[in-house]
Amino acid sequence: MNIKTLPSTPKTETELLNRAQQLAGMTLGELAAIAGIIPPPDLKRDKGWVGQLLEWHLGATAGSKPVPDFIDLGIELKTIPISYQGKPLETTFVCVAPLIGVQGLQWRSSHIRQKLARVLWVPVEGERDIPLEDRHVGSALLWSPTAEEEAQLQQDWEELMDMIVLGQVENITARHGEVLQLRPKAANSKVLTEAYGANGQPIKTLPRGFYLKKQFTAQLLQRHFI
Structure with missing residues (x-):
């Protein structure tokens, strides 16, 4: 894999959004060629590939660290696979959920709230009958939760x-x-982490993640694009 030099990190929100908008209409194959990356045949074993490709083009530097993708701007990047009708095809992973040491944890200081404070959403064609390299990138949008959206998120959390x-x-x-x-x-099912059982005893269980439901992201996209 011959990955070319990483583009510079954007210095402002406007620069980041402009860079993202320049990708709109391009295919994943075209973007991969620019980056010097060979696309996988599908996403079965490379689920994060689209996000990583866009991170490269947009100059994200966080990698897998538990901080926003654009650290200095406090902005998280989220790709969202959409249908022919422009609706999300799947839920959106936000972050891993803490299962121990959670007493006293407050929404205002939670990791998930920090992750969702400012998000660059990039829709990408996701219908499975479109070959991966032929899928187009859509128009990006910068989003922060409205008071009503944050109240919904906080209540569920x-x-x-x-x-x-x-x-x-x-x-x-x-x-x-x-x-x-x-x-x-x-x-896989062999990856276990610590949690508490009903009687307060330590147990081993699968790690858990927080996901945004499809109707939430569908309303978000609809409000911005229609």
């Missing part, structure tokens, strides 16, 4: 965290939460 504190993590399903859900987040 507090409900889910209460269940974790009470040792109910294994009773949480994707149906819990109106806009936010908690789901297993692991490469």
Whole structure:
């Protein structure tokens, strides 16, 4: 893999958004060629490839660190696969959920709130019958939660965290939460982490991640593009 020199890091929000808008209409194959990367045949084993490709073009430097992708700007990058109708095809991973040491944790200081404070959303064609390299990038948008959106997120987060504190993590399903859900987040079922059981005893369970539900991101896209 011959990856070319990383583009410079954008210094302002405007510069970042302008750079993202210049990618609109281009295919993933064209962007990969510019970066000197050979696209995988599909995303089954390379689920994060699209995001990594766009990170390269936009000059993100955070990598896998638990900080915003554009550290100095405090902006997180999120790609969102969309259907022919422009609707999200899947939920959006936000961050790993803490399962121990969570008593007293507040929404205002939570990692998920920091991640969602300012997001650059980049829609990308995601229909499976479109070859990966032929999928087009859409128009990017910079977003911060409205007061109503943040209230929805906070309510779900507090409900889910209460269940974790009470040792109910294994009773949480994707149906819990109106806009936010908690789901297993692991490469395979052998990857386990510590949590609390119903009686407060330590247990081993799959890591969990916070995901935005599709209807939340669909409303977000609809409000900005229609």
